[in-house]
Amino acid sequence: MSKDEALHLVFGVFGNATGLFLFLSPVYGLPFISKNNFLVSAINGTGAAVESIYVLIFLVFAPKKEKAKILGLLCCILSVFSVVALVSVFAIHDAEKRKNLCGFAATIFSIIMYASPLSVMRMVIKTKSVEYMPFLLSLFVFLCGTSWFIYGLIGKDVFLFVPNGFGCLLGTIQLILYAIYRNTELGENSKIITIQA
Structure with missing residues (x-):
């Protein structure tokens, strides 16, 4: 693998990871977390669908070694996301605290996504x-x-x-x-x- 191909792969993997964090954020704008957030939910829901297709295409066509790495990374990302979502829905009953937890998590993920370049x-x-x-x-x-x-x-x-x-x-x-x-x-x-x- 050449240097250019290695760099291309690294940035692609990092972009997929950060993009997935960003586009998994529709749950942060759902009505049970934050009311009157239709615009945020709509674009993030669309983004989650599109990004899921990108990740799926990558996983289908990636070499076996890279596929294993990405699947491991994907499992870690989904685990973090699931913990935040489950804690916000089942453990926090105060609407303002729930909004703050999800908003803080979404802010962190969004900054990571924007910082990836x-x-x-x-x-x-x-x-x-x-x-x-x-x-x-x-x-x-x-x-x-x-x-x-x-x-x-x-x-x-x-x-x-x-x-x-x-x-x-x-x-x-x-x-x-x-x-x-x-x-x-x-x-x-x-x-x-x-x-x-």
């Missing part, structure tokens, strides 16, 4: 290339983080505006890095073509 951003700075940081992904991290940050601020929901404010900031940094280094790869490739010609 930090190592890619480091690589962009180090290599001066945006090869591993697609523009559309960076753009939608920014747009999604910004939208939910504003939504959370307007609704005075700390569990929405804190992690999404973090996402907005990281999305902004990614777009700035993309603007700085977007032509680097093109320039290097044109030099290679010139030398080969």
